[in-house]
Amino acid sequence: MRPNLYWLQCGGCGGDTMSMLNADSPNIVEAKESLGIDVLFHPSFSTITPAQHLELLDRLTGGTIPLDILCVEGSVILGPNGTGMFETFAGLAKKDLIAQLAARAGLVMAIGTCAAYGGVTRACAVEAVGLQFTAKEPGGLLGPGFTSRLGLPVINLPGCPVHPQVLIGTLSAFSAGKYLELNERNAPLEYYNMLVHQGCTRNEYHEYQIEETDFGQKGCLFFHMGCHGPLAHGPCNKFLWNNRSCKTRTGIPCFGCTEPDFPQSSPFFETPNIVGLPINLPDGVDRPHYLAYKGMAAAAAPERLKHRKPKV
Amino acid sequence: MAENTRKTISVPLNRVEGDLELTIEHEDGVVTNAWSRGVMYRGFENMMKGRGAWDGLVLTPRVCGICGTAHLLTAAKALDMICGIALPANAIMVRNLAMMAEHIQSDLRHGILMFMQDFLNPAYANLPIYGEAVRRYETFRGRSVVETIRMTKKILEIVAILGGQWPNSSFIVPGGVASVPTYNDIVSCIYIINLFTAWYEEQILGCPIERWQQIESEQDLMAWMNEDDAHRSSDLGFFIRMAHLVRLDRIGRGHGNFLSFGQLELPPDSAVRSRSGDALLLAPGFISDGNASAVNQELVSEHVAYSHFIDYPGGLHPSEGITQPYVSPYEAVKYSFCKAPRYAGQPAETGPLAQMLTSRHPLFLDLVERYGPSVYVRELARLVRPAELLPAMKTWAGEIDPEAPFYHSVREIPDGLGYGLTDASRGALGHWLEVKKQQIERYQIITPTAWNGSPRDHGGIRGPWEEALIGTPIADPDNPVEAGHVIRSFDACQVCAVHLLKNPRRGNGRPACLRV
Numbered sequence: 001m002r003p004n005l006y007w008l009q010c011g012g013c014g015g016d017t018m019s020m021l022n023a024d025s026p027n028i029v030e031a032k033e034s035l036g037i038d039v040l041f042h043p044s045f046s047t048i049t050p051a052q053h054l055e056l057l058d059r060l061t062g063g064t065i066p067l068d069i070l071c072v073e074g075s076v077i078l079g080p081n082g083t084g085m086f087e088t089f090a091g092l093a094k095k096d097l098i099a100q101l102a103a104r105a106g107l108v109m110a111i112g113t114c115a116a117y118g119g120v121t122r123a124c125a126v127e128a129v130g131l132q133f134t135a136k137e138p139g140g141l142l143g144p145g146f147t148s149r150l151g152l153p154v155i156n157l158p159g160c161p162v163h164p165q166v167l168i169g170t171l172s173a174f175s176a177g178k179y180l181e182l183n184e185r186n187a188p189l190e191y192y193n194m195l196v197h198q199g200c201t202r203n204e205y206h207e208y209q210i211e212e213t214d215f216g217q218k219g220c221l222f223f224h225m226g227c228h229g230p231l232a233h234g235p236c237n238k239f240l241w242n243n244r245s246c247k248t249r250t251g252i253p254c255f256g257c258t259e260p261d262f263p264q265s266s267p268f269f270e271t272p273n274i275v276g277l278p279i280n281l282p283d284g285v286d287r288p289h290y291l292a293y294k295g296m297a298a299a300a301a302p303e304r305l306k307h308r309k310p311k312v
Numbered sequence: 313m314a315e316n317t318r319k320t321i322s323v324p325l326n327r328v329e330g331d332l333e334l335t336i337e338h339e340d341g342v343v344t345n346a347w348s349r350g351v352m353y354r355g356f357e358n359m360m361k362g363r364g365a366w367d368g369l370v371l372t373p374r375v376c377g378i379c380g381t382a383h384l385l386t387a388a389k390a391l392d393m394i395c396g397i398a399l400p401a402n403a404i405m406v407r408n409l410a411m412m413a414e415h416i417q418s419d420l421r422h423g424i425l426m427f428m429q430d431f432l433n434p435a436y437a438n439l440p441i442y443g444e445a446v447r448r449y450e451t452f453r454g455r456s457v458v459e460t461i462r463m464t465k466k467i468l469e470i471v472a473i474l475g476g477q478w479p480n481s482s483f484i485v486p487g488g489v490a491s492v493p494t495y496n497d498i499v500s501c502i503y504i505i506n507l508f509t510a511w512y513e514e515q516i517l518g519c520p521i522e523r524w525q526q527i528e529s530e531q532d533l534m535a536w537m538n539e540d541d542a543h544r545s546s547d548l549g550f551f552i553r554m555a556h557l558v559r560l561d562r563i564g565r566g567h568g569n570f571l572s573f574g575q576l577e578l579p580p581d582s583a584v585r586s587r588s589g590d591a592l593l594l595a596p597g598f599i600s601d602g603n604a605s606a607v608n609q610e611l612v613s614e615h616v617a618y619s620h621f622i623d624y625p626g627g628l629h630p631s632e633g634i635t636q637p638y639v640s641p642y643e644a645v646k647y648s649f650c651k652a653p654r655y656a657g658q659p660a661e662t663g664p665l666a667q668m669l670t671s672r673h674p675l676f677l678d679l680v681e682r683y684g685p686s687v688y689v690r691e692l693a694r695l696v697r698p699a700e701l702l703p704a705m706k707t708w709a710g711e712i713d714p715e716a717p718f719y720h721s722v723r724e725i726p727d728g729l730g731y732g733l734t735d736a737s738r739g740a741l742g743h744w745l746e747v748k749k750q751q752i753e754r755y756q757i758i759t760p761t762a763w764n765g766s767p768r769d770h771g772g773i774r775g776p777w778e779e780a781l782i783g784t785p786i787a788d789p790d791n792p793v794e795a796g797h798v799i800r801s802f803d804a805c806q807v808c809a810v811h812l813l814k815n816p817r818r819g820n821g822r823p824a825c826l827r828v
Contacts, residue, residue: 011352015377015479021421022465022478029452029461045451047429049791077352086353120374124355160374161479215490216719241477242469244500250476250491252483255370263371267364267750268482311494 003035003068003175006060006101007042010094011087011121011128012074015161016112017044023164024243031168035175037069054090061100069175070105070148072098072131075114076141079127086126095141102131102142106149107174109157111167116156116187117260132156133185136260155180156187158234160257165239166191185260187233195283196246196254197222197229199237201312206230208301209294210308218308221253223278226269228256230282249312318344321789332765332804336795338786343795346774346781348765349648357635360755365391365725365747368755369482372743375757376805378421380479381414381471382736383757386743389732391486391725394747400717401579403488405708408576408593409501410471411734412701414478416508417464418737419664419694420516422803424449424460424547427691430800431554433793441554448550456547459515467508470501488719495714502709509702518546521699528674530682548695555688564687564798566780570599571660571763572670573607573733573740576704582711584704588672593704594735597670598655602681604670607655609733609742614758615652615769618645626770627654630744631729633756648767652775653758661685661776662739662763663803665693673700685780687801694803725750736760738803764802777802 009017026034040056041048048056059065076095077087084093102108110131113119117135121128130140132154138144140154147153155174157166170188173180180188197203202220205211211223221227229237229248236246236254248254253269256262266272272279281290304310318339333349356375360368368387373380385407392399431445448456468478474493475483483490493501509521517524519542527533533552536543543549555561574596578584588595596607613627620643622636637649652659660666665685668676679689731744739760746753766775774782777799786792 011354013374013377013380015374015380018377018479021461022468024465027461027465029458032452039452045425045429047432047451049434051790077354120371121354123371124359126353126355161377214721214723215485216488216492216717216721218492236477240472242465242472244469244472245476246472247476247481247483250474250483252476252481252490255482257480265363267367268370269366270364 002038003106004038004040004065005069005071006040006067006105007071007073008098008101009043010072010074010098010115011077011126012112012114012119014044014073016073016167017042019161020164020167022242023168026168028168031171035172037171037175040065040067057097060104061097063104066106067101067104068106069171070101070108071111072108072115073111075118075121075128075130077121077126077128078141079125082127098131099141102146102148102154104149107152108142108148108154109170109174110154111157112162113158113160113257113262116154116158116185117262119160120263123263130156133260153182153186155182156185158187158192158258158260160262163191163235163239163241166235183233191235192233192258194233194235194238195230196232196234196236196248196258197282200229200246200248201237202248204310205305205312207297208305209298210301210305215251217251218310218312219305221248221251222271223273223276224271225253226255226267226271227253228259229254231280232256232259233283234258319789321786321792332799334781334795334799336781336786336792338789341785341787343781343784343786346778347647348650348767348775348778353637353649355635355637357633357755357757360745360752363752365750365752366485367752368743368745369485372757373480373482375759376736377479378418378805379414379736379738379741381410381475381481381484382734382741383743384482384484385411386732386734386736386741387745388484388486389734390730390743390745391722391732391747392730393732394725394728394730395486395722397487397720397722399488400720401581402712402716402718404577404579405582405712406474406489406491406493406718407484408708409705410474410484411575412705413467413470415737416467416698416701418803419697420460421464422737422800423691423695424456427694427800427803428456428547428551430793430796433791433796435788435791435793436558439557441557444550445554448547456515459511463508463511463515466504470504473497473500485719485722486725487722488717490719492718493712493714498709498712498714502706505702505706505709509706512698512702514546516547516695517699518542518544518549521703524696524699529678530675533675548692551691551695555691560691560797560801561683561686561688563784563794564690564780564801565684565783566661566776567659568601568685569655569658569660569776570597570666570669571607571655571662571740572596572666573609573735573742574670575735579708579711582708584707586671590671593671594667594700595671596733598660599666599669600656600658600660609731611656612742612758613654613657615654617652617770617772618647618768619651620646620649621651627657630742630756630758631731631746631754633744633754635756650762650766651758652766652769653763654769657771659766659769659773659776659779660763661780661802662735662760663690663694664697664739665690666739667697667735668693668700687797690801738805739763759805761802761805765804777804
């Protein structure tokens with residue numbers, strides 16, 4: 001049996017679909033063929049008539065067509081005052097449609113940070129939540145105890161947008177019945193146990209504490225420019241974006257868009273610090289040792305790095 | 313709605329970015345009235361208040377997943393203005409290249425993946441051309457669809473090389489760009505432009521861009537069609553054949569007002585020249601009743617008389633804009649969470665066709681002068697806009713000097729008011745903001761879809777696509793494919809209409825939801 005898939009967009013910008021269109025080897029056409037997935041509906045691509053779509057939804061929520069995979073893109077808008085009427089479909093709060101489909105689905109996937117944790121929409125005053133988390137708090141729309149028909153929680157694929165390879169890789173595993181181990185926020189370790197920092201071409205600058213205070217330089221952006229690379233979990237410097245690069249490689253700080261608290265309330269392009277040392281240290285590092293290490297590293301910095309010779 | 317023959321329909325459709333509700337009144341098979349309804353309220357502008365002065369560079373690209381580079385550029389331009397900083401030539405060219413790559417992906421993804429799909433509608437199943445439409449445009453299968461997915465992601469590699477990733481990078485900053493492309497980066501961009509141009513010429517145009525650029529009138533266009541099988545069998549050739557067969561040149565007229573903020577600044581000493589001698593490759597302008605005038609952003613205002621916001625009289629300039637959502641179950645007048653932007657008090661359509669007209673493209677001036685705007689001419693402009701962009705992209709990529717600066721330092725944003733104007737892929741985009749003590753004091757955004765999909769204004773005048781629907785024949789109210797053509801010819805993108813809120817029910821108690 002070909003697994004079927006229903007893709008639902010809600011409180012977001014559609015950027016995850018746009019990111020998916022950039023998938024390469026396989027691209028989305030090749031992936032669909034290889035995986036044998038039957039796409040019942042995607043809002044950007046489907047040509048079924050409006051009446052057919054409403055009928056499909058009736059059958060899916062009624063259970064006469066068993067739904068295998070539900071992909072949700074965008075946050076769940078609960079406002080105003082919990083009614084959900086800031087976002088509706090065919091006259092009903094969209095949050096209710098999402099819950100009805102999730103209750104029937106074999107597997108539920110939260111595509112992007114908005115669907116996983118609320119994301120940018122959570123920062124707006126519309127009571128936006130993720131499917132099973134609101135920022136770091138378990139719960140969200142479906143509640144901490146929710147499991148889909150296959151007994152799994154919502155599989156979170158954060159990122160603003162999600163990396164296309166993360167999406168296609170995760171779909172490949174679960175549609176083939178392979179379970180990917182999840183972290184404490186239900187994101188696959190395969191993609192989210194590494195830091196954005198790992199693989200950054202500016203790593204040697206970071207090692208010797210060659211830190212920049214302005215744009216257009218070659219050094220590290222962690223100490224002063226607000227880079228979340230050593231804090232944020234994701235494969236941006238392993239898979240790269242659009243087959244080419246990523247923000248940190250091109251001199252733009254990582255904004256930590258895979259993290260549950262994205263967008264952080266402190267200003268972007270600035271690193272909150274105490275006496276020149278970032279308040280938030282790399283994942284798992286203790287402050288006294290980091291302070292000692294960085295002092296020695298700066299003293300050991302070679303001239304070629306001090307003069308920004310390597311065009312990384 | 314007094315007469316029996318007059319009926320109101322509301323139908324959910326798909327293939328726009330985001331949700332759109334449209335209610336259409338039709339009589340004797342012809343649309344007599346239309347209401348474009350807001351869909352989703354995210355409150356983006358209010359969220360910006362009190363955040364760091366630079367934060368628009370990170371957050372506003374997230375307004376829209378398909379034109380984030382345009383929001384980034386517009387946010388940076390507003391900060392450029394507040395800082396009063398001049399840009400290095402390299403930065404102008406890098407910004408331009410990224411914008412052009414984003415336009416090209418958007419034009420072709422919309423054209424081939426979203427607009428052409430309507431030709432697979434069962435209403436056309438008996439046409440001899442239908443089988444060809446299916447072979448080309450079937451979802452995930454059609455030859456043109458597969459090719460367009462393959463190549464639009466290729467052109468976006470340019471944005472990743474120059475700015476890290478697409479979508480949602482933040483590489484454009486006040487003073488220039490944050491990245492410092494190397495010689496190899498620039499060469500890679502040139503190879504991608506060459507590869508993409510060759511594909512665009514073969515697949516989409518069916519001829520070299522130089523040949524296409526010789527077309528200056530409808531007569532030239534028809535001669536081109538008859539000149540070579542490759543012209544007729546390209547995607548453009550197919551579109552022209554199909555459009556004439558199903559008379560897309562007869563629907564979707566609208567007010568006939570056009571607005572472009574202009575874009576793509578020509579750096580000093582560049583070999584690239586604009587068609588009209590303007591300082592921008594695509595010149596700004598406002599056209600009303602066939603008369604073109606220069607754009608003055610002070611003439612932009614937003615009305616809320618029919619929008620779900622707390623009332624104020626007339627229109628307000630966006631630098632004074634107020635966004636206070638207001639919804640009541642007893643509401644009888646207000647019907648959209650989109651504000652109604654107006655230029656000099658008038659509604660205006662915006663997008664590739666407006667750009668072709670304000671930058672004096674002879675073919676489009678001729679077509680609109682002869683027949684007025686239509687679905688056909690609007691979509692034609694979108695499909696051939698890449699031909700206006702690709703040659704300039706190649707020249708600019710070659711003119712970038714990796715040894716020269718890409719950025720003039722801006723360490724702090726001073727207090728002040730600023731605005732950024734450009735054309736996003738769907739048309740005129742503006743950000744108006746105020747910075748005080750390193751924080752955003754106010755932020756107002758007017759997106760292209762706010763212009764095109766606006767509701768009625770203070771004077772009760774319909775928005776552009778509401779007006780364009782008037783007179784559209786509806787052969788089958790259960791399958792209003794004609795209305796879909798009209799709306800999609802504007803490349804409707806509701807996620808970017810940042811004020812929007814979905815209105816749950818219409819007065820007649822039926823779900824009012826035309827998702828086009």
